[in-house]
Amino acid sequence: MEKQKIKIGLVPKLIIGIILGILIGMYLPEWVGRLIVTASSLFSMFLKFVIPMMILAFVTMGIADLTQGAGKLLGITAAISYASTLIAGSVSFFVANSLFMSFMDPEALERIAKTAGISVAPYLSLSVTPILDTLAAVLLAFILGLCMSTMRGKEIGNTLYDFMKDFSAIINKVLHTIIVPFLPLYICGTFIDMTRSGKTFAILGILWKVFIIVIIMHLLYLVFAFFVAGGISKKNPLMLLKNQIPGYTTAVGTQSSAATIPVNLECAKADGISEEIRNFVVPLCANIHMAGSMITITACATAVCMMNGLPISINTVVPFIATLGIAMVASPGAPGGSIMTALPFLYMVGLGTEELQAIMIALYITQDSFGTACNVSGDNAIGLIVDAIYKKWIKE
Template sequence: MKKHEIGLVPKLIIAIVIGILIGQFLPESVCRFVVTLSGIFGSFLKFVIPLMILAYVTMGIADLSQGAGKLLLITVLIAYGSTIVAGSGSYLVSSTLFPSFISADALAQIEATAGNSVDSFFSIALPPVIDTLSAVVLAFILGLCMSAMRGKEIGDTLYNSFKDFSTIIDKVLHKAIIPLLPLFICGTFVDMTKSGRTFVILGILWKVFVVVIIMHLIIITIQFTVAGAVSKKNPFVLIKNQIPAYTTAIGTQSSAATIPVNLECAKNDGVSEEIRNFVVPLCANIHMAGSMITIVACATAVCLMNGIPIGLHTVVPFVMTLGIAMVASPGAPGGSIMTALPFLYMIFGKELGNTDGPICALMVALYITQDSFGTACNVSGDNAIGVVVETIYQKFILKK
């Protein structure tokens, strides 16, 4: 008889439910144990992420026999444009809807949960051998040079070495990281539930929460509709294919950690191996439409509650700046808001925008509670971009 195996999506849902139940009903010692295991895995994940980016992006670019530089420029411009449009649209929606249901008491209760995290019994310091942004830049250099020079000015030694390296990283991802993702997700929800954030957010700011999620879903629909129109594929099929990565990202809160699952979704979309290995890891670090929607919505909410003037004249420069400054930040849970902190003065002013002040602390609390869905929106848009880039590559670059 064929053994029936539970799929990844059911495992993730089960992990979320178990995490909430543990955080709600079991003693703190059990919660700390689960959070400790999750933290150890998180350290290992942070160690592997730059290696994964270096392996996949390098080989993805190197395998492009034609137009590697053009595809890199096209992908970056699409990702940046998507991020700016998402942030600007978020402000227009938030400034219209939020004044009708945000109260000062609700924000005060959310702020009170900001520091209530479950402590692990111990942690393991496992610093990456290279930081994420350096890995992205190095992958660009190596990939572009190998694509242009291999077989002309250099041999295949370096290419074959990175090909073997990529195979090793792929084995680590599929044999260690993906099987342990439910543990990581479970620990995340244990911490959120035990510290009171899960039910406080749903019970107090659920309207803001719902509006932000709806904005995420709308931008995902727009992105896949455009991708479907360009590629002549059914956008609803593309969205259906994205569900496993969307669910994974909700639990991991990391675009980079979702790369293995997102690559499988891109494969189901019909994106070729060389394009998906190039676009998905790259966009995991440069495309942040979901994060930008959440940050701008939270900033708008804070401004409305504190009487701080806000308009497109302040939001657009803020979004354009973050589109560059937050490169590589979506790879870490909460990384986007932490990277955005030094630039919040562009919205709140120099005095209220002090990174050590209560306004910025409130921004972090609001953002973190919705970070999972922003990350899920990010990775979904990554695959929409992948479908568009694949079409451009097949129709305009290979045919030349």
């Protein structure tokens, strides 16, 4: 009688990767950590190369398959995503402005800022320029998808559609045979780097109250988002939250919205979102919906301003959030991408000096994984709303 092989699911693998990363970073020699970080770095390079093609393939086919109302759904999805990002950032400011001053410690931000720029160097580092950057891939996907949706069978044939369909199948194969299996290694390398450089525990030991409040805001946002989505789609919000756990966990480890797309698509499938909608909304929102990142950036900016005696108010925060909500479209694909995108706009809230921006980077990156998890989880809440709109008002 053959022994049945025990299959370990993705979530346990991700947890194992996180634990191993922390333990290796704490107890094993540096050269061991550098070997794993090197492998993780090479995987990251490959991931960055594939991500634009993944966005191009999935978003194009998602839009192209929406033969009715594709333009309307694109506008609806973008509008909901942008509104969600604006609301999340505004609420984050009000909470931070009300709570942070009561426990802020000037020495805390000074100590955590010292971790900025400290990392484990890989033995080998390669750089491969992607065929397209993220924003170009999104724009090209809009053009191709919308044109194929409206012109196919009328003004053009099926040649381009068939090519993109085959291209999408190839990218899907790459995702499931290379990217998803190696995600735990990528996560392990990330946590080795964070642990050895002091980032993993610095925020918990120094600014743990800020850290906890930001995470609570992320979780409350998700509860609110899925209750709204559940009400509109007439589905159990608690079950929807449960279905999202694999996507949330993956995002915590990878710190990348785009890298979590394959897992998030499976979560959307479990939610009962139709295939054409999930293939359209999930990759699209991975690039345009940044509610979690906005919560983190706004809260961190408020904290840094308070610690340095800089004035900050709703009058300065709202233009900052509105601008950043658009600029961060180009940020997914790499850990810390949102704060790097935000740097040119930090002057709007008084954080224009290199010293203050270094503090912002250190604060943000220690919480980036949770912000990213909030981003991608919120994507499926938007997917449920868009799917309900599509079925009720567009498809019929």
